[in-house]
Amino acid sequence: MTAQQLVYNRPAEFFEEALPIGNGRIGAMVYGGTAVDSLSLNDITLWTGEPDRGLDHPDLKGWVYDGCLEAVRGALSEENYPLAESLNCRLQGHYSENYQPLGRLYIEYDNAAEVTDYKRSLDISKAVAEVFCRRGGKAFRAEYFASSPDSVIVIRLRSKSPFKAKIRFSTPQRAEISSQGRRITADGYTAWHSYPRDYMTGPGQFLWDPERGIHFRTVISADAKQVKAIDGGLEISGRRAEILIVNSTSFAGFDRDPVKQGLDYKSLARNNIDHAEKMLPGALRRRHEKDYRALYGRFSIDLGRTPDSVRALPTDVQLRRYTDLKENNPELEVLYCQFGRYLLISSSRTPAVPANLQGLWNENPSPPWSSNYTTNINLEENYWGSELTGLGELHAVLLDFIKALKVNGEAAARDIYGITPGWCLGQNSDIWALAQPVGLRSGHPSWANWTMGGAWLSTHIWEHYLFSRDKDRLKEDYPALKGAAGFLLEWLVEKDGELISSPGTSPENLYLTPEGFIGSTLYGCTADLAIARECLMDASAAAKLLGDEEFAARTEEALAKLRPFRIGKEGALQEWYHDWKDYDPCHRHQSHLFGLYPGHQITPADPALAAACAKTLQTRGFETTGWSCAWRINLYARLGDGENAYRMLRRLLRYVSPDGYSGADARRGGGTYPNLMDAHSPFQIDGNFGGSAAIVEMLVQSSPEGTQLLPALPKAWPDGYVRGVRTREGKSISFKWKDYESQ
Numbered sequence: 001m002t003a004q005q006l007v008y009n010r011p012a013e014f015f016e017e018a019l020p021i022g023n024g025r026i027g028a029m030v031y032g033g034t035a036v037d038s039l040s041l042n043d044i045t046l047w048t049g050e051p052d053r054g055l056d057h058p059d060l061k062g063w064v065y066d067g068c069l070e071a072v073r074g075a076l077s078e079e080n081y082p083l084a085e086s087l088n089c090r091l092q093g094h095y096s097e098n099y100q101p102l103g104r105l106y107i108e109y110d111n112a113a114e115v116t117d118y119k120r121s122l123d124i125s126k127a128v129a130e131v132f133c134r135r136g137g138k139a140f141r142a143e144y145f146a147s148s149p150d151s152v153i154v155i156r157l158r159s160k161s162p163f164k165a166k167i168r169f170s171t172p173q174r175a176e177i178s179s180q181g182r183r184i185t186a187d188g189y190t191a192w193h194s195y196p197r198d199y200m201t202g203p204g205q206f207l208w209d210p211e212r213g214i215h216f217r218t219v220i221s222a223d224a225k226q227v228k229a230i231d232g233g234l235e236i237s238g239r240r241a242e243i244l245i246v247n248s249t250s251f252a253g254f255d256r257d258p259v260k261q262g263l264d265y266k267s268l269a270r271n272n273i274d275h276a277e278k279m280l281p282g283a284l285r286r287r288h289e290k291d292y293r294a295l296y297g298r299f300s301i302d303l304g305r306t307p308d309s310v311r312a313l314p315t316d317v318q319l320r321r322y323t324d325l326k327e328n329n330p331e332l333e334v335l336y337c338q339f340g341r342y343l344l345i346s347s348s349r350t351p352a353v354p355a356n357l358q359g360l361w362n363e364n365p366s367p368p369w370s371s372n373y374t375t376n377i378n379l380e381e382n383y384w385g386s387e388l389t390g391l392g393e394l395h396a397v398l399l400d401f402i403k404a405l406k407v408n409g410e411a412a413a414r415d416i417y418g419i420t421p422g423w424c425l426g427q428n429s430d431i432w433a434l435a436q437p438v439g440l441r442s443g444h445p446s447w448a449n450w451t452m453g454g455a456w457l458s459t460h461i462w463e464h465y466l467f468s469r470d471k472d473r474l475k476e477d478y479p480a481l482k483g484a485a486g487f488l489l490e491w492l493v494e495k496d497g498e499l500i501s502s503p504g505t506s507p508e509n510l511y512l513t514p515e516g517f518i519g520s521t522l523y524g525c526t527a528d529l530a531i532a533r534e535c536l537m538d539a540s541a542a543a544k545l546l547g548d549e550e551f552a553a554r555t556e557e558a559l560a561k562l563r564p565f566r567i568g569k570e571g572a573l574q575e576w577y578h579d580w581k582d583y584d585p586c587h588r589h590q591s592h593l594f595g596l597y598p599g600h601q602i603t604p605a606d607p608a609l610a611a612a613c614a615k616t617l618q619t620r621g622f623e624t625t626g627w628s629c630a631w632r633i634n635l636y637a638r639l640g641d642g643e644n645a646y647r648m649l650r651r652l653l654r655y656v657s658p659d660g661y662s663g664a665d666a667r668r669g670g671g672t673y674p675n676l677m678d679a680h681s682p683f684q685i686d687g688n689f690g691g692s693a694a695i696v697e698m699l700v701q702s703s704p705e706g707t708q709l710l711p712a713l714p715k716a717w718p719d720g721y722v723r724g725v726r727t728r729e730g731k732s733i734s735f736k737w738k739d740y741e742s743q
Helices: 068-077 081-091 265-278 281-296 315-324 330-347 392-417 453-468 471-491 526-546 549-561 607-620 626-638 642-652 686-699
Strands: 005-008 019-022 026-030 036-043 103-109 115-123 128-135 138-147 152-170 174-180 183-189 215-230 233-249 300-302 493-495 498-500 700-703 706-709 720-726 732-737
Touching (some): 005 315, 026 152, 036 233, 068 081, 068 392, 103 233, 138 281, 152 183, 152 215, 152 265, 152 281, 183 233, 215 265, 300 686, 392 453, 392 471, 453 471, 453 526, 471 549, 498 549, 526 549, 686 700, 706 732
Antiparallel strands (some): 005 115, 019 026, 103 152, 138 152, 152 233, 493 498
C-alpha cells in the first residue's frame, strides 16, 4: 500500500469492507468477489417522496400552529420546563423522506478453478478500483471506475484464459427488468412517501403509486466475444469484457413534480448508454482520469514515512495494528486525509444535491436516519474540508441547496413560527428541501425542535467567499444569508437587556435541573447564540461589502445585545442559560463549542474562554462516535493543542468491525471500518470529511487578516509538507517543515 491506495487480500463480505466509487451522481460499492462479484448501486437523486407541501402535507392534515410558539415561550417565562418540553412538541412537522438504493449488479462466474494471489485495491489518485487474482494459475483482472464526463460506471474484465459469466440486476424498488441483445434494462419508481424506520416499519412505511414518485431507468450493457440475453440478464464469455452501467432519474428539482414535470429519464439513459458504447474503453478511462485528477491533484500532503514492513500490509491489517499496537503510520493518516477528498469528489458533483448522511453510498431502503441531510452538524461537517483542500466548486453544490432550503424555509418560518421575512430550517432535510421541524409531535424536542439549521448552513456562504473572493457568487447567495439572519432578528427575544433564543435546545443533549428534571427545551442556549452570532457577523460583513448598509446596521445592533459566552462554576464553557449540569457529561455533541469551531468567535487570544473550551473537551472525553471524534480534533486544533488533537485523531482511526460481523473479535463503537469509511456507528460519512479537514486544520489556520502555519503540529509529525492549501485570505499556499517542534 502507498499513501494513495487502499489494498486488501480478500473479497469484501460486508458493506464496510467494500470499495466506494462514484462520479458525483451515480456510484457503487465494489465487493470484488471471485465466484460471484457484486456492486451495490446508487444514484444521489433517487429518493422517496415528492415536492414538499408545507402545512398541506397529508401527515399534517388539520394541524394548527397558531399560538404554539407563544405557549412554549409562556411556559419558559414561568420557568415551567416540563410544560415547555411538552408544548414544544406541538411545533413539530413531518419527517424527511428516505434516500434509496438503486439496486445490485451481480457477475456470476462459471469457472470453478482455484483462485490464488488475490488482491483488491482502490487507487484514490486515479479513482479506479481493481481486483487481480489467478484462476487456475492464469491471471485475471477486473477494473471499476465511475466516469463523470461520460456519466457511466465501467467494469473491464481481462483474463489470460477464457471465462464465462452471467450478469443480472436486482432492485428493491418497484421495477420491470428485461434483457435484449447486449443490454439489461430496468424501468422503475420509488415510493411517493415514506417514513423513517425509527417512526414506522412494516406495512405503511412506504406508499407506492406508479403515477407518483421519482422514476428511473437503469441500463447495463456488455461487450464480449459472446453476449446472450437470458432470463432478464446476460451471459458473456471470452477473454475480455466491458460492462457499462448508466442510470437516470426523473428528478428535476426540489419543487418539480417528478412525474408531471420530471426529466425525460428514459431518453437520458438511452443517450448515455449509446454514447458510452461508442467510446473505446481506453478512452473512457482516460477521460475519467483527466477529469478526476483536475480536482484531486490540487492538494497534496506528506507527514512522513511508514516502515516498508508495515506499508506492505493490507489496509485493514494496518488499521488494526495502528489501533492495537499503537504503531506510527503517517502514510495511513495521509491516506485517510486524501480519502476524505476522494469521497467528496465522488459524491458531490450534482447541482443542489449535496452529499448526504452516507455521501452517495447506501444499500438499505430504510437506512439509519433516512440517510438524509442532518443539519445540526452532519451536513455542515461534510464540507469542512472542501475549501481548505481546493474543492470549492463541490462546496458550491451545498450553496445551491441552500437556495432551495430558503424557499421552503420561508414558508416554515411563516406558517409554524409566524415570522416573516426570513427563513429557518430544522434538524432534518431531504432532496425536496424540507425545512419544517420534524417529529410529528412525538419526536423528542432535543433533536426535533432545533431551529438553527438555516443560520448554521448560511455561514457556509461567507466561508466560500473568504476562500474564493468570488463577489459575483456572494451576490447570488446573499439573499439566503440575509434571510437566515433576518429570521434571527425576529426570533431572538430580550431578557434582562440581552438578546437570547426562546425556545432553544442544545442539539440532542439534555440538561439536569437542580430539582432533578431532565429536559432539553430552554431559552438562551449557548449553541443557539453562538450560531446566531456567527450568522449575524457573516451577514453584516456581506451586507457591508455589497452596500446593504441598512441591514448591516440592524445586524450590528443585534450583535451588540446578544448574550455573551459564560463560564460555569466548574470552569467549563456554560452550555445552558443557567449553570446546570449535563444529563450526560460525555455526550457526543459539543454544540456549545461552535464559537471555537467551526465558528471564529473564541481563540487562544482569549485565554479564559479558550481554557473553558478545553475544560469542556476534557469532560467530554475521548470516547465518542466517529463524526464527533472528527469535530473534537478540529476543536483541539483551534486551541493549538496538537497532542490532544493527535490523540483524538488516533481515536478516530480506531479499527471497527463491519456491522454484520459476529466473530469473537468483533469491534464495535465509533471509529473507522476496514474500508476506511467512518463508523458512527453505523456508517456515516461526516466523520471522514471532518477528519480529513481536521488533519489540515492542525497544519494551517487562517482568517481574513492572516494565516498561521503549524498551529497544532503534534510530535508525531516532525517532518512533512502540504501543497495547495487554500486560506481565508483567498490564497493558495504550500510549505514544508523539518525537525519542527510546535510551541
